[in-house]
Amino acid sequence: xxxxxxIQSTSSWPLVEIRKLLKERKDIIKANKRIIxxxxxxxxxxxxxxxxxxxxxxxxxxxxxxxxxxxDSELITFSDDMDGLRKVPDNIPNDEIxxxxxxxxxxxxxxxxxxxxxxxEHNNQMLIEFLKKFNFRFNFQSSTxxxxxxxxNNSLMRVLEKYEDxxxxxxxxxxxxxxxxxxxxxxxxxxxxxxxxxxLVEMNKKDGTVIFKSNNDKIETNIxxxxxxxxxxxxxxxxxxxxxxxFEMYGKDLTESAILSNKICKTLGKKPPNGFAYELxxxxxxxxxxxxxxxxxxxxxxxxxxxxxxxxxYMYPNPKRAKKLYSDVVPKTVDEYLSLIEKYPTxxxxxxxxxxVWHIHNGNPPEERVIMSFSMLLNxxxxxxxxxxxxxxxxxxxxxxxxxxxxQPILDNLTENAINYxxxxxxxxxKFKKPNEKEKKALSSLIDxxxxxxxxxxxxxxxxxxxxxxxxxxxEKNLRDWFKLIYEVVFGEENGPRMGFFIKFFGLKxxxxxxxxxxx
Numbered sequence: 313x314x315x316x317x318x319i320q321s322t323s324s325w326p327l328v329e330i331r332k333l334l335k336e337r338k339d340i341i342k343a344n345k346r347i348i349x350x351x352x353x354x355x356x357x358x359x360x361x362x363x364x365x366x367x368x369x370x371x372x373x374x375x376x377x378x379x380x381x382x383x384d385s386e387l388i389t390f391s392d393d394m395d396g397l398r399k400v401p402d403n404i405p406n407d408e409i410x411x412x413x414x415x416x417x418x419x420x421x422x423x424x425x426x427x428x429x430x431x432x433e434h435n436n437q438m439l440i441e442f443l444k445k446f447n448f449r450f451n452f453q454s455s456t457x458x459x460x461x462x463x464x465n466n467s468l469m470r471v472l473e474k475y476e477d478x479x480x481x482x483x484x485x486x487x488x489x490x491x492x493x494x495x496x497x498x499x500x501x502x503x504x505x506x507x508x509x510x511x512l513v514e515m516n517k518k519d520g521t522v523i524f525k526s527n528n529d530k531i532e533t534n535i536x537x538x539x540x541x542x543x544x545x546x547x548x549x550x551x552x553x554x555x556x557x558x559f560e561m562y563g564k565d566l567t568e569s570a571i572l573s574n575k576i577c578k579t580l581g582k583k584p585p586n587g588f589a590y591e592l593x594x595x596x597x598x599x600x601x602x603x604x605x606x607x608x609x610x611x612x613x614x615x616x617x618x619x620x621x622x623x624x625x626y627m628y629p630n631p632k633r634a635k636k637l638y639s640d641v642v643p644k645t646v647d648e649y650l651s652l653i654e655k656y657p658t659x660x661x662x663x664x665x666x667x668x669v670w671h672i673h674n675g676n677p678p679e680e681r682v683i684m685s686f687s688m689l690l691n692x693x694x695x696x697x698x699x700x701x702x703x704x705x706x707x708x709x710x711x712x713x714x715x716x717x718x719x720q721p722i723l724d725n726l727t728e729n730a731i732n733y734x735x736x737x738x739x740x741x742x743k744f745k746k747p748n749e750k751e752k753k754a755l756s757s758l759i760d761x762x763x764x765x766x767x768x769x770x771x772x773x774x775x776x777x778x779x780x781x782x783x784x785x786x787x788e789k790n791l792r793d794w795f796k797l798i799y800e801v802v803f804g805e806e807n808g809p810r811m812g813f814f815i816k817f818f819g820l821k822x823x824x825x826x827x828x829x830x831x832x
């Protein structure tokens with residue numbers, strides 16, 4: 313168990329935010345005897361990796377809380393699945409289904425994947441399944457279920473009661489034309505089933521009856537039991553009010569919305585939650601990741617190439633700094649995760665709390681000796697033409713006869729991840745260099761030296777031989793060019809593994825055969 317004084321004073325952001333929360337909401341937390349965290353999900357597209365980031369980061373804060381103060385807490389993951397579909401995402405099959413149902417609540421639109429009752433339910437389930445894989449503890453809440461079951465009814469009546477005050481908050485922020493038609497309530501059209509944005513002409517604050525004007529027609533309905541939903545900023549505030557939310561983080565692009573929702577929550581009669589605005593994720597071009605575009609990297613892709621723990625690591629540092637999130641960041645992140653896991657057992661307590669894996673693993677990171685980097689596994693996968701992890705394990709056991717998949721679960725998972733990443737991302741982009749006569753001579757000299765090398769030599773000793781061959785063949789002034797030649801000819805890339813370690817793992821005979829194949 314780590315020293316409590318250290319936990320109380322350490323500057324890692326989850327601990328800083330929790331200490332701030334406990335101080336600023338002391339009386340509210342004491343009265344409620346629990347802390348409610350919330351994250352939001354807009355299921356108009358496939359579950360977005362940014363949503364995972366919110367849940368992962370909030371869970372890190374709950375872990376921090378558990379080490380500071382013993383108090384009940386709950387994480388609500390809320391899906392705004394009653395929202396009307398505004399546009400068809402780019403990466404969805406059978407998109408004619410969505411085109412024919414634009415404007416309807418997501419839970420009233422047939423599932424284009426043909427797996428669930430609705431498009432909203434499909435996307436909700438994808439999110440739930442992923443969060444469960446990572447063993448997050450959360451309470452999933454559906455907007456549709458809360459509206460239709462009547463759970464929001466008392467809060468909706470409160471919104472109607474404070475109608476004029478809410479309008480005074482929202483209207484000054486709207487364009488003049490929009491002000492004429494704006495209403496916090498969005499009725500579900502009884503004829504088309506669509507979510508309508510139409511002006512309110514009459515209301516009865518006692519029973520919740522409202523009349524809207526739609527073209528030349530009047531629609532009379534009731535705000536309760538799912539007949540209406542709320543506009544986004546009012547809906548957000550109403551959720552905070554209903555669930556007594558104490559903390560919610562959100563993307564920086566929602567900062568202005570959060571300011572207005574805070575004001576509305578106060579108007580409804582409760583203190584708004586503590587907020588935390590994080591910077592957005594960007595794709596490789598520096599453009600904002602969009603769930604409708606499907607750019608960047610998806611949850612499914614990351615899990616095909618790496619562990620969810622490595623993804624959580626990527627989410628941990630500097631949440632208020634924008635990050636590029638695409639497939640090229642995976643190998644570096646995995647190797648960083650392996651390095652941090654390896655360092656943790658030997659660190660002093662203060663360094664352990666600052667180590668991201670303490671936050672990722674709820675204060676109890678796994679212990680596993682790091683045998684091989686992900687980058688090395690990628691080169692091994694390519695050089696051996698491995699199509700299953702058993703092939704990679706044969707090479708690994710040459711150098712480490714005492715380990716097995718059962719003893720090294722992290723490494724075992726990485727072997728499969730590496731094969732997937734290599735085949736999807738590395739192999740299609742390889743450009744093998746055709747060496748000229750001088751370069752062929754240098755590489756042939758390397759083959760000759762390897763033929764005379766003893767199998768029992770260490771990776772460092774083999775590396776020295778590789779250096780020597782480079783110096784003897786005109787690369788003494790720039791050995792970087794020598795290794796670049798090897799990498800481009802043998803691996804089809806400008807960068808590669810430390811050759812002594814690669815040769816030891818891959819085998820002398822196999823390496824000689826590989827180089828011969830590439831220069832002939």
